[in-house]
Amino acid sequence: MFEDRIGQRTNGLKGFWAVLAMAVLLGGCADMGQQQQQPEPDTAAAASPSSDAAGANAASEQPVATAPVTRVVTKTTYVRVRRGDTLQRIAQKHGASVKDLSAWNHLKPNGHLRAGQSIKLVSKQTIAVQAGGAANSAANAAGSREVAAEVARHANSVTLVWPAHGRVVELFAPGATRGIEIAGKAGDPVIAAADGKVMYAGMGLNEYGSLIIVQHNKDFLTAYSHNRRLLVKTGDTVHQGQQIAEMGSENNDRVAVLFEVRRDGKPVDPMPYLPSSPQS
Known part of the structure; x- marks a missing residue:
């Protein structure tokens, strides 16, 4: 079983970054699409006396700015x-x-x-x-x-909180596992470990099941896998402690969240960045 987990983590590395790159690309394309689909102004309507009157009425109905x-x-x-x-x-x-x-x-x-x-x-x-x-x-x-x-800025570190309350059932091992697994019950809250932007939220990788990737700065991101339900979408801004998913067992043999910390694209041990215990 442990060898199976190692194989899944190793095979999933390239796919992980392919999904993230696609999310960034799609985000850029979406912005371009929105810009290209903006309608041309209706000059005839703008010159119409009735539209001027409607505009005046709309302006009069706008709420007065408050201090x-x-x-x-x-x-x-x-x-x-x-x-x-x-x-x-x-x-x-x-x-x-x-x-x-x-x-x-x-x-x-x-x-x-x-x-x-x-x-x-x-x-x-x-x-x-x-x-x-x-x-x-x-x-x-x-x-x-x-x-x-x-x-948008570079950082030498990141301050995290525990993404879930539960027992750590798998520790980080360089070259073998790419994060830690925190066990719990189906539906338990999975929270954002720090403020950031959701770079990906979806089912793009079988090895990870339902996956969320959050970018915290130019050097650090976190990933949350095997969720039962996602509560955020790609492009959302999230804040530390905000619930982003429900714990599950998607593509996993137990109910747990696989939590990863990556620095400059490389998996690192999440434990040094976390408080001493999930209850801290």
Whole structure:
């Protein structure tokens, strides 16, 4: 069985990148198609007095712009502990209190930290949005712009959260497995490990079953395989912690999500990029 898994992972590598390349190509073609199919303006209608009147009426019916209001949003990030770090030092560096850090991470205030451990930071940010129904769309647009900027830049690392709560039933092994498998029950949530753009969502590879690929920056992407149901589509912007799929057993002999981290196209061990446990 283990040899079968190795063969599937190895044979799936070329197909994985072929699917991703096709997704990028199709995305570009779709944009071009939309541009080419734009209708020509109707000059006759534009010169018509009735259309002028209709335009004036439509303009008068448009809602009056409202003044922007402020909105407080909560953001969760993770930092990796370096040798010699303490909770007090991390708290001072990031403008938090030791008490809050301890509570967020279920640690004792004087507890020992180990190098490589992930520490959760929770912050509140105030953003300006339009009042009324435009508030959510304005906030979403701002979030999408931030993610797009991050996806477009190079990065030396990526801070991830666990894509599922469950037991790790298969570890990463260079040349043998290309990620880790986290077991669970059919329908359990699979979440985005970090903000990013969905580069692919579909059934393009038999070895992977129902697959989602999320690009986080120019150097890192994550992949989520064997899902029962996909909740996002190619081109979507996703945020860390957002549910993107339901766990399943598509083209797999158990209910689990195969989670991969790839840096510059090469599979790397996801564990160093994740908090110490799925419950962290």
